[in-house]
Amino acid sequence: MKTLRLHLVAALVVALTALGLCDAARADAVDHSLARFAADTFDQTQKAIEEIAVSGHPTAEDVLSALAAGRLFVHTADKAVLYRDAVGVLRSARSGEPAEVDTQALKPVRVNNRVRRSIEAAVGSLTLLSADPEKRRQAALAVLKSRDAAQLPLLETALARESDAATRASLAIARAAILLLKADAPDTDRVRAAKDLTSRGDQESAALLRSVPPDAPESVRSAAAAGVTKIEHRLAFWAYLQNMAYGLSLGSVLLLAAVGLAITFGQMGVINMAHGEMVMLGAYTTFLVQDVIRTRAPGLFDVSLFIAMPLAFLVAGGVGAAIERGVIRFLYGRPLETLLATWGLSLILQQTVRSLFGPTNREVGTPSFMSGALEIGGLSLTYNRVAIVLFAVAVFAVLLLVLRRTPLGLQVRAVTQNRRMAAAMGIRTDRIDALTFGLGSGVAGLAGVALSQIDNVSPNLGQSYIIDSFLVVVFGGVGNLWGTLVGALSLGIANKFLEPFAGAVLGKILLLVAIILFIQKRPRGLFALKGRAVEA
């Protein structure tokens, strides 16, 4: 009788609970899963994990991550499951509310490697359905990496509910990755998966397509192979464009460094070995300007480069004019001696800067509008290099303008072509010489401002650009500035194109040899000045 009454009461209780709200029913299922933890076997723990993962219970994620971290406990007395959250507060696994329990009676739930793997998969799938779109995206990428076939149904569910386009794309790719390699999936699905991966078009998709096993059906294998070829072509195309972009960037750097040298060499036949040091002075001017701004007016940092530009021009130009007046003026008609004297000056300038600022690199920061990169398709262009290309073009245009349209430019060109005649016409050649040298050195200073953004600012900065500048000038000729432009761009692009085949160093060597041979054919460079007066 007593047992019958007990059973009736139990049935009533069961019925009442069965008639309860959905929440209650669900909570009960969670309780059932949580109770498995108390059983303290790995099998039960694993089943509990699987159930909790699909339960949709609000504390599911916290419970599972606590389990992974060893922070899930069972109370030995009433078998309640509790966990310690990230900040150390003990909470009930069922409700998530903080609980006050005697910590001595808590026993941690054990895990082994297999269980841990299930936890990871479960957490991944939980986040697939998470409220935060960013978490969903990360979860999709994680599934793409793991390619766990068991996640497929969850993926489908998530895909059906997904609202955010980018996340949907990631989910679709993850599903395609799983489907492609699933042996028992229907062929049409697998072929469609191959096409999806092809349209994604990166190295990882290509690797996935390549890993289709040889015993897969013909249609799948051919779709995968076609996909691989298509991806490789597309990647090669983008790589070619990227190389062109790098070559353009390098060419613009060479142009900036060499155009000042072309002016002074064209003007006076002076090979200025101290040209690299003018670039270095421009870079150090930038450093000083930024240093002053950093201490006095930090808000001006973004315009620091614009402040540095005229200053660098003046500093380098001033030093150049001083060199011309002080040393080079006495060495006219003796280009080899000028070469040696300017080499000596470059040593002096280097050592001066080294004594003043120390031999180590100095830090020059990038303004905010020049940080970051521009992504177009498969191409990645950093903003500072784009800015340098634009700057080089602007400087070149301004120089052309000065030389072609101003009276100073007219006089400079006259003195270049025939010094004696120009003097006879009343042009003050010594003043023009000083101004030209100052102009060339000033442009070098501007180059230094630009180069400070991409290169180390040290006393040896000039040395790394001097040989390249010479080669550009020798290759392009000193007839007009276009020669320098063509020379710089072609050398920059050629250098970058040789790199993937021969490596950076060997590429440079080949380029040097090519220039040496080129000079045999055209000893005066691409765009040479013609005329008897030039032969001297």
Add this chain to the structure above:
Amino acid sequence: MSRGVIDRTTLVVLALVLGAAVVVPALNLAVSAASPFHLSDHLVPLIGKYLCFALLALAVDLVWGFCGILSLGHGAFFALGGYAMGMYLMRQIGSRGVYAHPVLPDFMVFLNWKELPWFWHGFDRFWFAAVMVLFVPGLLAAVFGWFAFRSRVTGVYLSIITQALTFALMLAFFRNDMGFGGNNGLTDFKDILGFSVQARSTRAALFVASALALAAGYLLCRFIIASKLGKVLVAIRDAESRTRFLGYRVENFKLVAFTVSAMLAGVAGALYVPQVGIINPGEFAPANSIEVVIWVAVGGRGTLAGAVLGALAVNAGKTWFTGAIPELWLFALGGLFVVITLLLPNGILGLASEVFRTGRWRRSTPVRPVPSPAE
């Protein structure tokens, strides 16, 4: 001015050099360490190094001072000769190296090479290495010169591409997989011709060899200058187009002078390496080649004695400066460049002969007259 090969300056130089060849080893070996006249052990290879540099300066003076070719890449020929000698010395180490391989040098074992590359064969014999010391720089100079002079590349353009040449070689020899020791170079030498490189007697012998080489090189240069070849070279220096119009094959004369000069530089490098104990790609640096030119300019270009004097003086100064006031050395060197080109275009010897002749110093005109358009 000279009529024959042996003139007064030559006699003085030869006497000094050969005298040093006798005195310096004697002061080191025969005089006891306690005496104030004793030359300490480290000074012998140091002065020997100076003598090698003097030979290199002679080579540059031959092409620049007498032929007008400003080569800013002679360091390349010097270094190539040095590498040839270095390869012979590396082969002599044998199993006494760190890795104790009987055939492969240490750096090859380190890089997991299995056998000797083809260009190392033969360097275990001294005569082969000696031939290579002359042959390799000479070949490079001949090929380069043939291309350059035939295309009438002159003046600063030629100087720039000699710089490019030595720069390219520097980059190439820095690569570890070229088979020449990479950025570490060749070092850790043990024996030369069976004698230990470190022994005092060997060092003295190397010193004597350097002095003899310098004397022989000087005589060779004098012989060239005093001959008809030398006269044509001077004519090319002073008025190249006019010489060409007179019917002389200017390219061939330049080529001969350039090749001989390169071989002299190679010999200088070969004698330099055992005395210094190492050869590395830094010797190819463009800055080194430019420094050689300043030695010649300081001493007085266009006079062979000036080249020797300049090399000895500048290098002695460098050793002193970098020991006593290192941070001022580059100022001094740079200043030297500027002062010499501006005020003393004929160098110390030019100044000395000017003062000797006229009793006072005028800023002298340079050796080479400024060409007017008619030339």
